[in-house]
Structure formats: C-alpha cells, structure tokens
Amino acid sequence: MPVLNGGFDMNIDAARYTVRQSFQIARELQSLLPFLKERCDAEEYRQYAIDIAKAVDAVSVALLNRAIETHPDLANEIENRISTYGHYF
Numbered sequence: 712m713p714v715l716n717g718g719f720d721m722n723i724d725a726a727r728y729t730v731r732q733s734f735q736i737a738r739e740l741q742s743l744l745p746f747l748k749e750r751c752d753a754e755e756y757r758q759y760a761i762d763i764a765k766a767v768d769a770v771s772v773a774l775l776n777r778a779i780e781t782h783p784d785l786a787n788e789i790e791n792r793i794s795t796y797g798h799y800f
Contacts (some may be wrong), residue, residue, distance in 0.1 A: 726778035726785055733775040734799055737767045 721729070740763050747759045779785050792799045 721778065721781050723782055723785075726782045729774050729778045730785060730789060731799060733770050733778075736770050740767055740770075 743763060744760060748756050751759065779789075789799050
C-alpha cells in the first residue's frame with residue numbers, strides 16, 4: 712500500500728473499522744483484570760496488569776494511531792461519539 716502522511720493510505724471505512732476493533736481489543740484485554748485479580752497473588756496480578764497495559768498501548772500505536780494519522784478528522788469523530796454515546800461505534 713502507498714504511504715500517505717506517515718500513515719498507510721487506507722480508506723475512511725477501513726480506518727473506522729480499525730478504530731472500533733482497536734477499542735474492542737483493549738476492552739477485552741482490560742476485562743481480564745478483575746478475573747486475574749481474583750485468582751493471582753498481588754505481585755503476579757501487578758505483572759499481568761503491566762503486561763496488559765503494554766499490550767493495549769501496542770495495539771493503540773499499531774492500529775489506532777495509524778488510522779488517525781491517515782485520517783486526522785477521525786480524532787474529532789471519535790471524541791464526539793465517545794462524549795455523546797459513551798463509546799465509539
């Protein structure tokens with residue numbers, strides 16, 4: 712794919728889908744935390760929490776940021792929908 716403005720030249724629909732999937736992945740990873748907290752000792756839980764945060768950040772950098780770099784107008788769209796509806800759909 713050609714490169715555009717430091718990001719990939721993805722169409723807006725693909726970028727929106729990528730953003731939604733990025734948020735879904737983050738939610739699913741974060742949903743592990745209560746489960747792990749109940750089943751792990753404090754140190755093991757702390758390490759899982761750190762690793763999950765790293766994974767969420769990696770998804771954000773790899774997918775979410777790339778979509779927004781390609782379509783900067785998405786940042787406002789995401790903010791507006793989250794402010795209005797509590798999530799991005």
